Each structure stands twice: as structure tokens, then as C-alpha cells.
Amino acid sequence: MELEEIVDSERNIHKTIEVLGKGGQGIVYRCLDKDVAIKVVLRDGDFIKDKESLKQYEKSVLNLSFKPIESHFPMSIPLVTLKEKQGYVMKMAEGYEPLKTFLKKPSILENEEKDGIFRINNAIQELCKDNHYMTLSLSYYSQTQGLRSRLKILTHLAKLLFRLQSKGLVYGDLNLNNVFYKDNSAFLIDADNVRYESEKALCVIFTPNYGALEISQTSKNSDTTNYNTMLSDTFSFAIITYELLNMVHPFDGNKADDSVENFIELPWIEDRKDDSNRSCGLLPFFLTRDLKNLLA
Template sequence: MSQRFNEYVDEYQNVHIQDKVLGQGGQGVVFRTKDPDLAIKLVTDESGTPVTDEESVERYSKRFKRVRLLPLPENLNISVPAALLQNNAGYVMQLLSEMVPFSHFWLDGKSAENIGIDDIPAWLSAMPENEAKKIVHYYRTGGLRRRLHALYKCASLLARLHGNGMVYGDISPNNIFISEGLDDSAVWLIDADNIRFEITAGGGVVYTPKYGAPELMQGTDGGRPQSDCHAFAVVSFYLLSMLHPFNGQYVENGGGGWDSSEADKVLEKDPVIMERLRGIKEAQEWSWEETYAYSGYIPYVDDPADDSNSSTHCLPRSLLLTEKLTTLFEGTFGPGRTSPLLRPTIYHWPEALAQAADMTVTCPGCSMNYYYDFIHPETEDHNCPYCKKQRPQVLILESYRWNGPDKPINSPCWRYVREIPQGTELTIPRRIFDEFAMLDSDTAEVLISSSNNGILIKKSDHGKADLSVAADSHPQSGFQKLYSQMKIDRVTPDVQFWMFAHLNSPRLVKCMISGGGK
């Protein structure tokens, strides 16, 4: 490395010049290079100094080479080592330009400076300025919908990895990247050198403090899929609610409201764990309350059986979590907190997160997202829970499994809701018309646009479904096959029509355009 120019040479004699730092932790630092699609992971010691001694460089190089030999699934968005560095413990990896870490979803000092007093809307005026800025930043970075969709994509990556028998190891907001533009939602994992096959004990276990599973912090188990599930759930809860799932009143009040003697009794029986936690506490400069909470000895903030660590801070979870997501969080942080095998597997998360994202609408008044079926208690109508503005005109698709004309239609298996202003075109993904599949559920199947004259339905260039359409206003005509596009007359503001799709599993889809109200 040239100290003067921050140059790094890889094993193929390519020279890389350091650009801005993307993230830094206990394991090392990741920074972009002057090549916009490449980044470098540089291993550092405890003081933050790059590791350059020959023996350590050789040891890390062998580890990075093993990662390149792992049987990773094809087309998996994980930035693996592309070239090892010379004279430094580190490697070059692909990282597309215009991608940012999940940590950008949280308000930092620079983002706070970009939010002035005039940027805080009236409905947030009663809040402390810093808390109001957090919510402004929340909707400026895509709100609830973008966070749910990003987490669904991340969970899909982890599910494919777990399906091949491997564990990611160090899930944290700095290791998950998303496209910077709000119109793109590609998600990548970096820091792939921790990927390994499942281990029950031994080896170097790596995790990020506050996100690591209790068994990793306590040193009682090795890296397993269940450990990934805990870390992913912490990232998800924190990202959606802006509240760490274990940072409740017990932590804030210095242990008040919970009898920590129970944790003390457990730790006294195992001095090895106690000494390990003491080392973590000192290294992280935590209080004992924080150490107990983050290492799995304290209930989580929404534990239905124990409210001693509850919290009403940040956004209300009742506005953020569907019933399925609530069940997953309770399973992970409730029984799964002390028994890793009781945690829901990662395979439950992608579908639950995608379903939640698909049921959100964006308020035209305050830009916050909320679930389309929310009824405001004051108006008893479909109004925004934040600013009370009426729900905008929305397209609601309800997808039913079709088992034949003589079989009853049960509850919808999927709902897709989007605001549909006049003149806009919505892209309807494949998951509305077929069983949910992680690999292609986002693929465009149909395009729908609305105007004063009618509704235009077009097949996507990527569409595979055999589609037919029927308008409620012309039931006698029945279903007509959709070859390219079809127009449905708009007699009233509220329109209803039907689509029938045949892919792997037939679907009858009820389509409604509604301007709001009950």
C-alpha cells in the first residue's frame, strides 16, 4: 500500500485507489474505490490499524480463498472476494455504484443537518425536534413500504443461503446494501468472508454487538441458521420501528421494573459466561442492563407475557406490523430468545414481509405509509393514522386460489394495494397471480393504468401467465383472453373487474379501484 495515495494492489497486479468509507466495525473497514463498482474489505486489528504482518495476511488469505470455493447458489446477490490484496489482509469485491448500507435508514448527524425546522410538518410540530427529524428521515428514505420490501429481499437472500446449508454469520445494517434510488430495490450482502457451513461449537464466531444472537454472545453455541434468524429479526424490528427490540424501560431506567437477580443467579452458576459478558460490557462500554438485554437475559419490548422491559417510544408497532410479522417477532424474541431451536426459520420471513409491503398505501398528505385497511378511530373512515388525510384512490387486487367452478372460494391468499392517481401506470408483480416464489415474485406480469375514460390493462413483456379479463359492467361477455392490452370503460369513479390467471396454480383476481371511504 502506498500511504501517500492510499493505493492497494491485488493478486492480479491491479491497483485500487481508496475512496469513501462505507462502514467500519470490529473486523475491519469497507470502502469504495475509484472504480465505482468495486469496493475493498480491509481487515484491521483492535486499534483499527490494517493487518499487514505476513503470517496474519497468509491466514486471512486462506480463509478468503475458502469462501470463493463455497457452493453458493447462482445469481445470489452476495459480494464474494473477487481478488485478494497483496501485503494486506483484505480483498476486492463487486459492489454496484449507487448502493448504500441499511444503516442509512437511521438518522445520522449529516442527515439531521439536512432537515431544517421548515422541513418538519405541522403534524409533527408537538414532538421534540430530534424525534420529529427521525420521522421526516423515515419517510424521506422510503417509509414503511420500502423497508418492508428491502427486508423481504434480504430474507430471500438468506433463505437461499440457508437452503444450501450455509450460514451468513454477521448480519448487521452495515453489511446489507440497497439501491440508493427510491425507485430501485436491489439488495446485496457484503462481508461474505464470514459465510460458512453450520457449526455447533469451535471456530471463530463473528457477530455485530446488539445484533448477535444470545448464544453467540454467551459463547454457548456456534454459528447456526438460528443465529442468523435472530440477527435478521433484530435488524428488521429496529429498521421498521426505529426501536431496538431489547432497548426498553429496563435498559433506560437502569434495571427498574425487572428483577435482574434472576439473570445474576444464572450467571453466577457459570463464571465462564459471566467473565465473557464482562469483557463484552467493557469493550462496548455498556451498562450491565444493556449487557443483560443484548445477551438474551431480558424480555423484549413487546413481550406479551412480560412487560417489564416494555417501551412506547418510536413508531407504534400496531401501525407497522401485520399479524404474521408480530407472530414471527414474538416467536424469535419470546421462546426463541432462550431456545434457539424455537425461533421461526428464515423461510417464514420473505413471504410475510412481501405480503405486508403489498398492503401499504402512501399518504398524499404526509408521505407516510400505512396499511390500506386502517380505520381512523376519530373519523371511523379510511384516514391516515398520522395526519388524518383521507386515503387516496387505490387499486386493490385480491387473489383467490381457483379449484374449479364447483369449489368454494376461500379467503384471499394475497392482497396487493397501491395508490393509482390518474394517468399513472402500475406494475403488478407475478406473486399476485401465482404461488409466492423468492426468485421471480417481483417479475412484472401486468401493467394497469387509470384515466377518466377507463382502465387500461396490458401484458408485461416479461409476463408468463395466461390471462383473461372480465368487466363487472359487462358480465354477459364473460372472460376475454388478454393478448396484448384491453380497455375497460369507467362508468363510475369506483370500478371493479376480474382477472383469471393460469401459471403453476390458477388464480381468480378481484380488481377494484376505490377513491377512499369505508
């Protein structure tokens, strides 16, 4: 579904130019005014327009302003809700990119190499020898700011989560599309999901492959309702950390194909007792000194 123009509740018209990310609740668009982004909440891929849902959503967005979030906290706070749709307009600092840009599948890199868009690092190729899959991944790893930058961004993200949790707040839907970075600093979007851990949410929010198992299984079992907690936020952070540092999702192995909706239900790719979901994309445990220097 492509959007061209979106009207907010103050009757301002915003023109969307690209999709910044998709999460468990909807889509975030960058606008022609690059300092502005818009989140549109969807249900089964369509707009939510019924009056009762809109009223509840506007109330939840308004309640966010009463939560103990510092004014300078690096998170995009809703400025105004949308007209006749669930969603809101938010401030978006120019130059930030989503964490998902740190990851690319070797098959895509291989095509980009053929087209002259991506170049393999010759030193890494020599160290990896005949492992072309690993050569592609590690070359991209080194060309996207390497290990040191990833660790700094993840450290800053951990501090942001700590600051929220120290106030009793849960972020709710942590994934690679909701975390942006610039100059080794993290920035959060999708702030409308932030709530107190003790506060009942309007609905269960999670992004497949990033939400904790007890959260994702809630959507399948109507008899139980488990809302996001500080622990489920920490779980999502661990998934992101592993994926950024290892260039592979910790549950995206041989069993993870199109028939599997949520990789979290599969065995861990490094499970010592169950190797049914191993991954050929896992980076080597013991990198040589030369390779460590190239990736730093």
C-alpha cells in the same frame, strides 16, 4: 485509521474514498473506481500481517469459490486478496446504499432541521401534536421510502438468507452495514464469512448489538465456543427487521448508554414484565389511518 492507497496481491493499486461500513471483523471502503470496494480485516484496530494468519485467510477466501453459491446471487464475492494484509477486493454495484441510511437519531434530525437540511412533514406534525421526537422520526421514515419499500427490501433479504440456508450455508455477520439496497432489492457484502454450518470458522465473528447472545458471550468466555449458525443469522435478521420498521433497536432503551457494549444483554424494550429498558423512541402500536397512509 484513514487509508489512501491499498495494494492487492496482483499489485493493482486502489484508492479509497469513504468508509461504507464497519462490522465485527473490519472495515469496508468504497474506492475511487465506484464499481470496486475493499474489505480490510482488523484485529484490535490494526492490520493483521503475520504470515500464518494471512495464509489461513487466503485459504478461506479461496474455499468460498467452491461453495454452492449461484453466479448471479446478489452478493459481493472476493475478486482478489490484499497484499501483506488480511482483506480482499470485491465488485460493488454503483448506486447501492447500506441499510443504515434508513436510520437517523432524532437529535441528528433536529440539528439538520435547524440547518435547513431536513424538513418536518406538516401533516405528520399535526397528527403527532406535541411529540416532537415522534414527529422527527416519522417524518424521516416517510421521506426514506416509507413502510412499503422497507417491507419489500426485508422480504428480498429474507429470500437471500433462505437461498443460502437451503444450501447449508451460514452468512455469519448480518448487520445494517453489510446489507445494501437499491430499487427495493437487497445486496450482501462481507462474503468471506460465508461457510457451511457444520464447518469450523477461523474465529467467532459478530457485530455488537446484532449478534445472537450465545455468539457474543463466546468472546467473553474462553471455555465455550459457539460459532454462527442459521439460527444466529435469523436472530440478526429479526433485529434488523425490527429496527427498520420501528426506527429503534429492540434492545436500545433507557439502560443502553455508553457503558453498555452490547444491547442484546439488556431487557427487550417492549418486555411486559420488565420495563427497566423502555424506549421513548418506540413508534405507536396503533397508528391512525391518516398516519398509516403517510408512511406507506
